[in-house]
Amino acid sequence: MKMSSLKKYAALLLVLLVPSLIWAEGARETETEEIQASQARYVFLFIGDGMALTQINAAEAYLKARQNTSVGVEKLAFSQFPNQGLTTTYDAGSFITDSASAGTAIATGNKTLSGVINMDTSKSIKYTTIAEMAKAAGMKVGVISSVNLDHATPACFYAKEASRNNYYNIGVQLAHSNFDYFAGGMLRLDKTPQGQKNVHEIMAEKGWLIASNREELQALRPGNRQVYAYSKGFAGNALDYAMDMKADNISLAEYTSRGIELLDNENGFFMMVEGGKIDWACHANDAAASINDTIAFDNAVKEAVDFYNRHPEETLIIVTGDHETGGLSLGFAGTKYDSAFTEIGRQKMSFEAFDHYVLKPFKQNNPTGSLAQLMPEIRKNFGIDSLSPYESELLEKAFNASMKGVGEDEESYLLYGGYEPISVTLTHILNNRAGLAWASYSHTGVPVATFALGVGGELFNGYYDNTEIFQKAATVLGLGVPVLASR
Structure with missing residues (x-):
């Protein structure tokens, strides 16, 4: 090749490559660029345990079908939020996570092993949770769940344990926490070691206000006393499934509404609300129970949306799942392309x-x-x-x-x-x-959906890991945790 031809070829390469090199350098800068977000006074974190897109879509399709015969969906309140993303859920030892490791990732921004609550993979280092950070910053804190409050997901916001099955230790940590409001399924008193005080007794000694029915719950007034409100369902002392509830049962939405009233103060609050029985229903491959509890979970989200509408410049609502359960499919071989x-x-x-x-x-x-x-x-x-x-x-x-x-x-x-x-x-x-089918009685590794409304909600757009939910929420709370732009 002649020298003049080589020069022309080299010039052409520069024309083609320079823009790409500039873009790549800009991309690297974007990856490490710290995002500045407005600060919220009130942050709600809703976790649908076992809830991925199929659980959401099944509920929406059912709501549409029971209204008329046309094909489509009736969107849930949270699926209409303006900011939406996809979130990976793998943990430090498995592509398919459990609720303990997924909860640890969301609550602390750290990966760990399945079964471990807020400790590293060696089970020697303890992690600080976003709820503990919010409390240290002067905010009030509430933890609500439709399952037992010593279950893995709620425990991930206040406890540190090498095993999620250490229910008594977890309950004792709840009793000794400085959080303001716990509500939902009853603590497992049957896990009390022989000769030890049960957790209810410890809480009574420490001055907790304990409400075990609607009358006692409604009688509570905002103040400095810590509150533990629980329901004792017929199975496992969690809340009954939404489709089984009777008039005297307290719903997840009611516990959320009452929590807002009790926690509201000038310093703000952080509230985690878990729809835990979505997961339990999917483990058992019960679509009706899952769908009805997803709708009940959405009703709890609506309570937060009502609060947001009164405080739109100060509130952030995040809705996500910790993993998918059951391998739910909106389609079945026997019905082919049909659904009913x-x-x-x-x-x-x-x-x-x-x-x-x-x-x-x-x-x-x-x-x-x-x-x-x-x-x-x-x-x-x-x-x-x-x-x-x-x-x-x-x-x-x-x-x-x-x-x-x-x-x-x-x-x-x-x-x-x-x-x-x-x-x-x-x-x-x-x-x-x-027209529905199941692949498992356990969890699966598919991504979950994340939705956000309010201050800093734009941070939750995109495709990112569950550890970044902690980072993004902590940034919006002004807790000194930097958030980097997603890659």
Whole structure:
């Protein structure tokens, strides 16, 4: 090649490469550029445990279907927030996280191992949570959950434990915390070691105000006394599933509304609200229970939106999930391209209520009973009037397994996941008829959606890791944690 040709070629390369080099340098600067955000006085962090896009979309499709026959969705309040992103959930040891490690990432900005609460992977270093930082800055702090308050997600905002199963230690840390408002499912008093005071006794000695019903909750007034308000549901002392609630049950939305009233002050507050039974329903592959608890979770978010509307220049609301549960799919092989979300409305009680109120007494009173004897209750509570030959075979097999006791072999787990065979088979049949399917009884590794409304909400746009939720929220709270632009 002649020298003149080489010069022309080199010049052309410069023309092509220089803009790319300038862009790359700018991109590197953007990656390390610290973002400045306005500061909020009030921050709400809502966590739908087990809630990813499919759980949200299933609830929206169901709401639309029960109104009319047209195809579409009726959006939830939080899915209409102006700022929306996707969030990865893997932890330090697994692509599929659990609630302890996911909660630690969201609450502290640090990855850890599944089962570990606010400690590093060596289980020797303890992390400070955003709730503790907010309290140290003079704000009031509330933690609310539809499951037990010593469960992994709520515990990630006040406790540090090598194992999420150390319920008594976690409860004692709650009692000794300086937070202002705890509400939701009751602490596990049955985990109290022999000879030790239970956590309720410790809290009473420390002067906590304890409310165990609506009358006591409504009687509370804002002040400096710490509040512990709990409900004792029929199963596990968590809140009952939304579809099982009765008039005297206190909802997640009511606990949130009351918390806002009790926490509101001139120094502001941080409130974490968990919809924990979305996760429990998805573990059991109960779409109706999951959908209804997602709607109940959205109703709690609406309480925060009402507060935001009164304080739009001072409030940030964040809504996210910690992971997806169950591998929920909006589509099933047997229905191909069809869906029938109205089928979900046929179910009148959760799998948990069916086990407790129907199956348990049936087994006690009819130890040699038949499926035909149980069918009237199945029709009443699941709306299943007739069965195909395939469904009949599945249900008969499951009924026999429930009556005799399910085995621990691989086939039994794949079919029933450790739940009552007849109950999980009924939800599978109904869900499949609706056009829904499940891949797991555990968590999955898909990203979750994150939504934000209010001061600094624009930080939550994009695709980022769950540890960045901590960074972004702490920045908006003015807690001295810098946020870098997403890569």
